[in-house]
Amino acid sequence: MATEEDVKVFSFDVDGTLVSKSFTDAVWLRGIPEAYAEQKGLSIEDAYAIIKSDYERVGDESIEWYRIDYWLRKYGLELTPEELFTRYRNEVHVYEDVEHVLKELRSAGYDLVISSNATMEFIEFQIPPVIRRLFSHIFSATSHFGEVKKSNSFYTRVCQILNVEPHQMVHVGDHWVFDFLNPREIGINAYFLDRSGSTNKWHRYIINSLEEVLKMFGDKV
């Protein structure tokens, strides 16, 4: 297990970790279909069915799937990402433990970064400036590295850019493969965050809140 002497950087996933998925779901599953229905004079149900099947056809292995401008252009929607996002700004929900935990880690001298699969537009819209300024770097697999998943090579590049060894980094996220198995494979101290608390905590790398990270690295905090 990592000790606080080893660790220099804490890395966090975004959707499901720092913010809930409600905004992202609202944009993709309500925003795009509703705008398309309005523009084409379709019912919301028909527009939703068309768009859902297009999402499935493009698929999450393709970089386009993640790019909001691709979809706005594809459907000829006269709408900027900002206009679309603003419609759903009330759906942005930063989890309650985030600000406190990040500030404690920062004041303990750790470097904080974001390692996300989301594109930069989604990250920037959802993370308010008061929290964003606590991070030294934001890494988007899709926007910066042209990758659709957070792979081992994604995390290797992040460590190289930050000039740290994998064992000097803690990563926390809510995806079993992309936030836990992949970073662990290269030696990052990854923790699987299950905010629902439904996963049996069969080992010490499963946590239910960010506060548990503070407890683990508590000596220095």
Ligand SMILES: [Mg+2]
């Ligand atoms: Mg996530």
